[in-house]
Amino acid sequence: MNALALRRRPLAATSDGGAAPLRLGTGAKVALAVVALLALVALLAPVIAPYDPDKQDLLNIHAGPSADHLLGTDQLGRDILSRLIWGARPSLAGPLVVVLAATAVGVPLALAAGWWGGAVDTVVGRALDLLFAFPGILLAVLAVAMFGSGMVPCVIALAIAFVPLIARVTRSAVLGVRGAPYIAAAEVVGVPTARIWLRHLLPNVAPIVIAQATVAFGYALIDLAVLSFLGFGVQGTTPDWGMMVNAQQSIVQGHPDQAVWAGVLIVVAVSAVSYLGTHLTDRHHRDGRDA
Amino acid sequence: MTVNVERNLSPPGVDLGRFPSRGRARALALARHLGGLVALLLASSVVVFLSLQLAPGSPESVLFGQQQVPDAVREAVRARYHLDDPVPLQYLNWLAGVLQGDFGVSIAYQQPVSTRIGDAAATTVLLAGYALVLILLVGVGLGALAALRPGRVDGLVTLLTGVAVATPTFVAATLLLSYFAVELGWFPVYGPGTGLLDRLWHLTLPAVALTIWAASFVARVTRAAMREQLAGEHVETARARGLAERHVIRRHVFRNALVPITTVAGLQAAGLIVGTVVVDQIFQLGGLGQLLVTAVNQSDFPMVQAICLLLVCAFVLVNTGVDLLYRVLDPRLRAAAGARR
Numbered sequence: 310m311n312a313l314a315l316r317r318r319p320l321a322a323t324s325d326g327g328a329a330p331l332r333l334g335t336g337a338k339v340a341l342a343v344v345a346l347l348a349l350v351a352l353l354a355p356v357i358a359p360y361d362p363d364k365q366d367l368l369n370i371h372a373g374p375s376a377d378h379l380l381g382t383d384q385l386g387r388d389i390l391s392r393l394i395w396g397a398r399p400s401l402a403g404p405l406v407v408v409l410a411a412t413a414v415g416v417p418l419a420l421a422a423g424w425w426g427g428a429v430d431t432v433v434g435r436a437l438d439l440l441f442a443f444p445g446i447l448l449a450v451l452a453v454a455m456f457g458s459g460m461v462p463c464v465i466a467l468a469i470a471f472v473p474l475i476a477r478v479t480r481s482a483v484l485g486v487r488g489a490p491y492i493a494a495a496e497v498v499g500v501p502t503a504r505i506w507l508r509h510l511l512p513n514v515a516p517i518v519i520a521q522a523t524v525a526f527g528y529a530l531i532d533l534a535v536l537s538f539l540g541f542g543v544q545g546t547t548p549d550w551g552m553m554v555n556a557q558q559s560i561v562q563g564h565p566d567q568a569v570w571a572g573v574l575i576v577v578a579v580s581a582v583s584y585l586g587t588h589l590t591d592r593h594h595r596d597g598r599d600a
Numbered sequence: 601m602t603v604n605v606e607r608n609l610s611p612p613g614v615d616l617g618r619f620p621s622r623g624r625a626r627a628l629a630l631a632r633h634l635g636g637l638v639a640l641l642l643a644s645s646v647v648v649f650l651s652l653q654l655a656p657g658s659p660e661s662v663l664f665g666q667q668q669v670p671d672a673v674r675e676a677v678r679a680r681y682h683l684d685d686p687v688p689l690q691y692l693n694w695l696a697g698v699l700q701g702d703f704g705v706s707i708a709y710q711q712p713v714s715t716r717i718g719d720a721a722a723t724t725v726l727l728a729g730y731a732l733v734l735i736l737l738v739g740v741g742l743g744a745l746a747a748l749r750p751g752r753v754d755g756l757v758t759l760l761t762g763v764a765v766a767t768p769t770f771v772a773a774t775l776l777l778s779y780f781a782v783e784l785g786w787f788p789v790y791g792p793g794t795g796l797l798d799r800l801w802h803l804t805l806p807a808v809a810l811t812i813w814a815a816s817f818v819a820r821v822t823r824a825a826m827r828e829q830l831a832g833e834h835v836e837t838a839r840a841r842g843l844a845e846r847h848v849i850r851r852h853v854f855r856n857a858l859v860p861i862t863t864v865a866g867l868q869a870a871g872l873i874v875g876t877v878v879v880d881q882i883f884q885l886g887g888l889g890q891l892l893v894t895a896v897n898q899s900d901f902p903m904v905q906a907i908c909l910l911l912v913c914a915f916v917l918v919n920t921g922v923d924l925l926y927r928v929l930d931p932r933l934r935a936a937a938g939a940r941r
Contacts (some may be wrong), residue, residue, distance in 0.1 A: 364785060404677050438640060439640065439643050439644065439647070442640055442643075442644050442912060442915065442916045442919075443644070443647070443910075443912060443915075444870075444871075444873065444874045444911075444915055446874045446877070447874060447908055447911055447912060448875075450892065450896055450904075450908070451648065451651045451652070451904070451908055452651075453896055454651075454652060454655065454895075454899065454901070454904045455651055455652060455654070455655035456655070456897045460675035480765050531768040533771070534768065535768065535770050536876055538878070539878065539881060539893055540893075540897075541896070551770075554770060554771055554774050555774075557882075559875075560774065560778045560782060561782055561789060563782060563783065565774075565775070565778035565779075565782075568774050568775075568778065569775065569778070572767075572771035572774060572775060575768060575771055576763070576767050576768075576771065577766075579766045579768070580762075580763070580765075581764065583765075
């Protein structure tokens with residue numbers, strides 16, 4: 310959510326033109342607007358949700374859309390719209406934490422591997438290969454088997470599983486910059502390594518890291534939704550989009566409404582985010598070629 | 601590979617100095633590849649084993665729950681699951697068993713894990729195979745169609761695959777179930793079915809659910825790869841030489857586009873391994889996925905270990921297989937790998 314504000318800065322700062330503003334195509338602007346809207350809905354859930362998402366009305370179950378309940382009610386008579394609105398919170402905050410944590414771990418690893426090369430690179434590379442052998446969902450299932458169901462083990466496991474996704478791209482970006490004359494110059498002049506990393510390395514790899522993190526957000530959203538769907542993620546009555554898709558009994562009885570709406574929201578969120586991510590990646594490659 | 605090495609060694613030709621060394625380098629590269637693969641598989645097995653061994657809550661607490669049990673019984677259970685051995689020894693025992701197809705005894709079912717897994721694995725493999733065939737047919741078919749028919753067909757395919765690529769498998773599966781099984785009643789809602797034909801019929805909706813996302817991915821890559829080839833000079837040359845268009849498409853466009861197509865199809869095949877877990881659970885097919893979810897909920901650690909290990913190994917093997925296939929399809933990579941390593 311707030312990451313959107315954060316994303317803006319490094320992008321503009323590192324465009325080669327110097328003062329170039331954030332240039333986004335029309336499609337990307339729409340995607341950004343969709344993401345912002347969803348984030349806003351999540352933030353303002355207490356204000357805009359018409360009902361308490363947990364309030365049951367057993368006399369009014371599986372009601373169709375009406376003026377009272379715009380999207381109808383579920384198997385316990387809860388307002389579907391309110392549950393979708395509240396569900397935006399775990400559904401979006403979860404992947405955000407996953408991606409931030411994976412980036413916080415993956416970027417330093419990749420910087421070290423790309424900068425020092427040799428043994429460091431080999432060790433980091435092997436560790437990433439091992440992590441890459443585990444599909445994120447499987448790692449999360451293992452974590453759930455260890456610590457029990459819940460959002461926390463799922464998010465931690467996915468964050469670990471997503472480290473290679475971020476680190477691999479970052480490492481190759483670092484390798485690309487490592488040999489640049491201005492880095493060599495800084496080294497020769499005796500600029501401390503930490504300063505070179507912060508001032509020269511990070512700003513240069515930031516755009517591609519952000520693009521990759523955006524793409525990863527989409528994957529994380531799907532993976533967390535799957536885990537909640539399987540009953541391993543969000544627990545109890547807390548609404549979550551993934552959990553709402555899992556309305557097997559209502560579906561079999563011919564009331565797929567909440568599953569359909571939650572599914573649609575997942576599709577919309579994922580398409581917006583991955584469009585944005587792809588756009589940022591493409592633009593980065595284009596800029597790289599121009600320079 | 602061995603054939604190549606021998607052939608390269610035998611001719612007392614001009615390049616005597618170069619050929620044998622190249623063959624050896626290639627064999628060496630393959631050996632390193634296999635060594636790395638074995639190391640990766642072993643490391644994964646350690647992770648799977650340790651994660652559950654270090655988990656809070658031992659098997660006996662799962663078995664007995666809160667009830668009071670005589671110490672002798674507790675001892676017997678601990679002995680049965682080798683819980684008093686040092687952890688490295690437990691791991692080696694487990695691994696030795698696994699290599700002989702013995703995954704230990706399921707805590708929940710009190711049966712050997714392997715008897716439970718056998719049938720389930722068959723269902724999962726059948727489902728994944730079915731889905732893979734559909735993915736390749738639909739994905740490559742649609743992609744090629746879009747590449748060769750610019751304009752309206754291309755636009756339609758791009759639009760469809762654009763939406764499908766953002767639809768997670770579990771959402772697709774739920775919607776398919778709701779519409780085609782519940783609403784229209786064309787397909788069964790639950791269960792694996794009996795007999796091959798009935799089984800395939802039961803697996804159709806799940807397989808389609810797995811296909812939607814993956815096939816649109818394959819279609820997009822196929823389209824892009826074929827477009828790139830179509831614009832190439834070699835295609836222009838082939839056409840200028842008067843080769844039949846069919847021949848040009850098959851030998852010059854499709855053959856060259858196969859490398860990226862294989863890569864992405866391989867990735868999808870690996871992705872299917874996790875995908876089946878979800879779909880299996882939704883349609884209650886009784887495959888490995890449903891077994892895994894149940895085992896996790898029951899804290900049936902030997903079962904969870906076995907299924908996780910199988911799935912991770914399958915994932916690693918498919919990925920390695922794709923890597924090798926890739927080299928077969930693109931001779932340039934083979935030469936490069938041989939020269940570098």
